[in-house]
Amino acid sequence: MLETVVIAWLLLFLGDFLSTFVYHVPEHIFGSLHLTTHHSCKKNFRHYAILTLNFPVLLDGILGALPYLLVAVLLWNLSHWGVISGLVLGQIHVWWRHTTSLGWNTPHPIIVVCQLLRITTPEQHWLHHRKTNLGFGDIFTFFDKPARIWMRWLRMLKFYGRSLMSNKAHINNL
Ligand SMILES: [Zn+2]
Ligand SMILES: [Zn+2]
Numbered sequence: 675m676l677e678t679v680v681i682a683w684l685l686l687f688l689g690d691f692l693s694t695f696v697y698h699v700p701e702h703i704f705g706s707l708h709l710t711t712h713h714s715c716k717k718n719f720r721h722y723a724i725l726t727l728n729f730p731v732l733l734d735g736i737l738g739a740l741p742y743l744l745v746a747v748l749l750w751n752l753s754h755w756g757v758i759s760g761l762v763l764g765q766i767h768v769w770w771r772h773t774t775s776l777g778w779n780t781p782h783p784i785i786v787v788c789q790l791l792r793i794t795t796p797e798q799h800w801l802h803h804r805k806t807n808l809g810f811g812d813i814f815t816f817f818d819k820p821a822r823i824w825m826r827w828l829r830m831l832k833f834y835g836r837s838l839m840s841n842k843a844h845i846n847n848l
Contacts, residue, residue, distance in 0.1 A: 681749050681756025686764055689742030690813045694821050697737055702806060703828040708734050713806055722772040722803075738812070739764075767813055771799040792816045 701708040711734045712722065720726050724735035742764055746757045774796045780788075788795045792815045802809030807825070811817030 677753050678756040678759055681753040682760035682763060685742065685745050685749055685757055685760030686767075686813050688745045689760075689764065690811060690817060692741030692745065693738050693812060694810055694817045695824055696741060698812070699810065699821050699825050700828060701737075702825060703832055708738075709806070713803060717775070719772055719775045722775055723769045725769075735768075764813065767794075771796045771812070774800040774803075 698708065707730060711728075711731045721728070721731060724731060726732070742761065746761055749757050749760075771794060778796065780795050780797060785795055785797070787793075794809075794811055794813055794815050798809050798815060799812070800809075807822065809818060810821035810825075
């Protein structure tokens with residue numbers, strides 16, 4: 675039982691870590707798919723919860739879920755039930771964290787428990803929908819701060835990369 679809980683937690687932790695730092699934040703800086711699908715205003719619950727057959731929405735969902743599946747493969751031999759529970763809980767959390775778009779409010783006792791366990795509530799995730807610089811960490815709030823630092827670094831990298839390219843182009847044109 676304990677093994678199942680530990681492996682399920684580890685899957686969600688490592689999956690959220692990889693998804694946030696390898697896909698979500700870089701996609702915010704260098705891409706456009708996630709921004710146009712997940713941060714577009716006034717979409718309904720089915721859209722945000724990836725319960726739609728819209729290709730860009732599904733692709734964003736699949737790319738975000740890929741790190742969790744990779745971790746699932748790595749942890750599979752340690753505990754089958756841990757991996758299955760982790761994936762099921764992760765999927766339920768995707769649906770739950772988008773219930774704000776249904777007008778739901780999380781009851782206060784659940785918010786308190788989530789704050790203690792550092793779990794992202796729908797309200798916390800909604801912050802990210804409205805302000806793309808805040809509320810990182812799909813499942814765990816402790817990824818928020820490091821993700822914002824990572825975002826600043828990547829933004830700098832993009833900035834210097836662009837200036838380098840434009841300087842090169844300028845020299846080539848001389
Ligand atoms: Zn979302
Ligand atoms: Zn985002």
